[in-house]
Amino acid sequence: MENEVTIRIGGESGEGTISGGDILALASARWGYHVFTFRTFPAEILGGPCLFQVRISDRPVKSMGDYADVLICLNKEAYDRNIGDLRRGGVLVYDPGDFTPESDDFITYAVPFNELARKEVQLFQTKNMVMLGAIAGLFGPPLEALLQVVESRLSKSRKANPILMEKNRLALDVAYRYVREKIEKRDPYQLGPVEKADRVVLNGNQAVVAGALAAGCGFFAGYPITPASDIMEALAKELPQVGGAFLQAEDEMAALAAVLGASFGGVRAMTATSGPGFSLMTELIGLASMAELPAVIVDAQRAGPSTGMPTKMEQADLSFALYGGHGDTPRLIVAPANVADCYTLMGLAFNMADRYQMPVIFLTDQSLTARVESVDRSVFQPFTIEGRLEYGKAASNGANGANGASSNGKHEAAAALAASFARYAYTASGISPMTVPGPGAIPYSATGLEHDEHGHPDYEPEDHTAMMQKRFRKLETAAQELPQPEPYGDSNAEIGLIGWGSTEGAIQEAVDRARAKGYKVASLHLRILSPLPDRALRNFISSVKTVIVPECNYSGQLANLLGARYGLQPIRVNKFGGIPFTAGEILRAIEEVC
Amino acid sequence: MVQSTTPTLTLKDYKSEVKPTWCPGCGDFGVLNATLRSMAALKLPVDQTVVVSGIGCSSRFPHFIRTFGFHSVHGRALPVAQGLKMARPDLTVIAVGGDGDFFSIGVGHLVHAALRNIDITAIVMDNETYGLTKGQTSPTSPHGHKTKSSPYGLLASQFNPVATALSLNVSFVARGYSARPKELAALIEQATLHRGFSFVHVLSPCPTFYNTFDAWDAAVAPLPEEHDPSNRLKALGYALDSEKQYIGLFYREERPTMESVAREVVAPREFRIEEYIQRYA
Structure with missing residues (x-):
């Protein structure tokens, strides 16, 4: 039996x-x-x-x-x-x-x-x-x-x-x-x-919600869309119970705009959507990147293009998440591989958004949103919540942080602090100290226009060059600081599989079965796709003879990215019928190479 | 709103060091002046006030004011402002922009701002043209208006902002004229004090691409003194007047605001993941 x-x-x-x-x-x-x-x-x-x-x-x-x-x-x-x-x-x-x-x-x-x-x-x-x-x-x-x-x-x-x-x-x-x-x-x-x-049983969307709440999310705005609606519905119920606010927006543009408004107010804020809604948000993702505002955007990928197949899975929004929008726009991308990740990586995503003052795109997919897994209860630990880098609050003088009070020493100190405040200061890490409206805070204007260190509009070539570099420097800083993935399987592997998102389980099971058959195989799974975990990728790619990239999309979006970045020409294994990989399908691809 | 204890504040206390980018004679100078004046009169704390805008000549507004500012993307000033106010009900939030922002690309948001009645103030500078892109027609351009984008005359009808706001049951509806900054300042002051979504339509001419100063000087008239701002039907009548451009307070009604009601539905408590996850055990 x-x-x-x-x-x-x-x-x-x-x-x-x-x-x-x-x-x-x-x-x-x-x-x-x-x-x-x-x-x-x-x-x-x-x-x-x-x-x-x-x-x-x-x-x-x-x-x-x-x-x-x-x-x-x-x-x-x-x-x-x-x-x-x-x-x-x-x-x-x-x-x-x-x-x-x-x-x-x-x-x-x-x-x-x-x-x-x-x-x-x-x-x-x-x-x-x-x-x-x-x-x-x-x-x-x-x-x-x-x-x-x-x-x-x-x-x-x-x-x-x-x-x-x-x-x-x-x-x-x-x-x-x-x-x-x-x-x-x-x-x-x-x-x-x-x-x-001691396990709990839940699906990906439920874990995303738990992660958002544990990460201290205080605002959600969204528009109903399959398969992301349950995140909205759950947060509509839960947020008021923890002192947060919820808004069902009139469209996805309004949703992300409202999220950025809340984020400007210093509140951890998120939205959740799927392909068509994600497309509508593009202009505002650019604004978040330009104005350097934290935001978490969950994209529950479904089969596209256009309305596509709303109830079927696909991993075909990676290129769009990476490059969507006009201009060069730094953004962070996180992709959970399983239900436990939907929880833990939400904690990471909110910290990343705050730390790097950048939009974080959280790429889940239809199969993961509805996938029920039994997960060890110990996965659901409280998060360490990082704040934003805030500029030293001036001593509050009632009405005006640096104006309107009597000219005592406290006031002068505040005035000096205000005068030296550069919201978009050039720093080595690219991360500039910011302020959040409230008593004593030094005001600034966030803008989607190119601006100088003080946030004032500025179109000078030197300024635009330095600001672009500053914004992209944050990605380099993030690449240094964020966790690197560990390979799975044979440490002397000849065949290496590189995957991302919800396919990890099928890939690892295929690795296990191939190894049981005597093949030297390992896999590397990417949970952060922007910035790419460069060290781990270079080591892994150079340690194997052949790289296979299995992904559920037509064009091989991760394979394209690895090709562009590392000159890698991997064997592409693409499935795009709306159904996830089975381990057997990936195992067959491994056996074809051997 | 937190009232200041500081004795007197003037317009200068709210003016930033950034010089306005507007053409000489632009109506928006008057609106900026009136706004600064209303802020000083209300002693709005600069550290707890946020001016949100979209894109257009008028949307440069936040840069010229010393409060917090958020110059967002075209059409989205209202949702940015509403998200901010929902998340931070303690702040004073003012959304500004032009007729393109509010009545064209972002007109959908106006409907929902009216339905929600979140306590923000919208100041719309209407010049009946697209100034920043050099004079194409806008939704408030008159029928037949000839521009580079309507070489045979505008084929569409003219949008009526005040009548629309009244029909949407916006809880505070007023109109001002940039050439009458004192009256305008008083209206903005009342709008800021109003608890709920307040809509101030401002006639603010563009002398460069569509100079309506003379026409509006002739058409602008104060609402009759006997007008009762609780009478929406009468207010609609004044808004639909085809000859006169009435200025003043058309309509006002106190209604619960969404951000305050949303916070009263349940008593919040501290979130604990150990407790929350138990539902999946």
Whole structure:
């Protein structure tokens, strides 16, 4: 018997496919298992095919798995769409009322989901509970683990009522008993008891929100867009509870403009968006860079271009994040690789924004926004919050920091301090001391115009040259100060994989499997893409014979960047159908090189 | 707003060392003067006042004032100002700009500023033309107006800023004229004191590209003394007058402001990640 199983549920959007899958994942995780989920759904709320896949294991899980071990089909279309992804010899669970599968390649179990829901439970909406009961009876987790999650969910729901709860319980029970009595188990998948561990279970967007709050974010403005809306909705609820403010903006330009206003006011501020909204923000990203204002911009990448595929993943905004906008515009880019990163890197992103007085683009993607992982609770530590480099506050004289009070020594000192204040002073690090409005602060004007050290508009060639250098110097400073990634795998590797973003798990799993086959392979994963971790990259590239760059986009955006920077011509492995890599796909690419 | 204890402040206390870049005779000088005068009268603390602008001749404004300033991008003065005020309700926030900023590229933001009623003051310098780009038509240019961008005469109708603000139910609507800086200063003063979104439309001619001084001298008239600023329908009537350009306070209503209501919905407490993450256990 194997203590690991990948279960895929295929069904129709709106019939509880996804929520049923969520309950399965959560129950398994609470029972002590590691989980990793993947889901796709149509952009419509009701109707259209959707799938939910969860990999459940007693060992840490890095990717969604190459194939499903178990495929649960809630209708015939789900069978047609997903049967190709079921492992040969895997288990197909279907409703004999819908169709009869013809292939002998799989172990098949017939469970009349529809009939059980209609006739036994007498409430068709419980079909997903019937499905869960069948899963519990066939593979685990135990019925009680599922029931606990269902009860706690329903108690929080608006639909909560004792009759509905009773029907859910009945549905779980009816299906559980049905499969136990009627089905002779012929497969090896059985989740046995495991030791409980101190983990929490959440998705990427939820971790981003937790990270923002722990980082002391005090303002959010945003505009609804798939798949970033849940970040906005969560912060709309949470920010007022911690003394912060929330604004649903009229468009994405207003959203980032409001964020920059709040940031000018000294408050840690962020927005979250996806491709189309990110495009609209471009001009304001330039303003943030020019006026040297901290801001965190989450871009939950989805498949583009244009409206593209709102509910599918892609890693195709890297070039845009790096170069989008007119003029040479320094900006920082952070890309989380997993759910834990969505938390910890938000802490880093806010510190980076404040420290370097620059916009930070946080590149997550659709698959990571919705990916549920079980994460060690110890990951969620409080952050050390760095402040901005603030110019020494003048002694407050009531109305005017440096004006209007009697001419005592305190006043003269304040006046001298004010006179010497250069908001955009040329410094070795490029970082200039700033002020924030408030009693005693020395005023300045932030501007998108080129300006002198005092922030006054200035178009002189010498000034523009020095200011460009100063602004870009901050990136050099950041490159020196920010953490460098460590290679993963064989320290004498001949083949090196370089990746970024949500593909890390699949890449590392491929490295593990290739090494088990005797190949000398390692990988390097980039979490900061601007500035690039130069030292780590140069060392890694020079230590291997061949570099492979797997990424989920058409043009090979990281490969292009590495080519431009290091003259590297890596082997490009690109997937751009809207679905993340499996470890197997990357393993095949490694094997092709060997 | 924090009132100063300093006895007397004058216009000079608020004037920065940066010389205005405007053409001689530009209406914006009058508006700047009136604004500085209102600031002095209110003893606004320079360290707790922020003037936000967009892009255009008039949007250079913040550089000429000693308070904090934020010269942003074209059309976005209102969202910058609202974000700032939401995050820092203790500050006095004034958004300034021209007819291009507020009625063309950024007109969408006007609607939402009205709906939110965040306590900021908008001062719009309207010269009915695009001065910085040398005289193309603006939304407030009159129908038939001939410019380089309307060589056969402007085909679109003319935008009515005050009538629009009134129809959006902006909680404070006034109009001033740059050539009457004293009255204008008084209006800006009232607008700054008003709790909520206040909108001051200022006729501010561009002598270089579209000189409307004579026309406005003839058309400008104070609102009748008996006008009751709580009567929005009457105010709309004055705003729609096709002959006269009425100046004064059209409409005022005290309504809750979004930034204060937003802070009253729940009692804030300290954030602790150990506590927060428990929901995912």
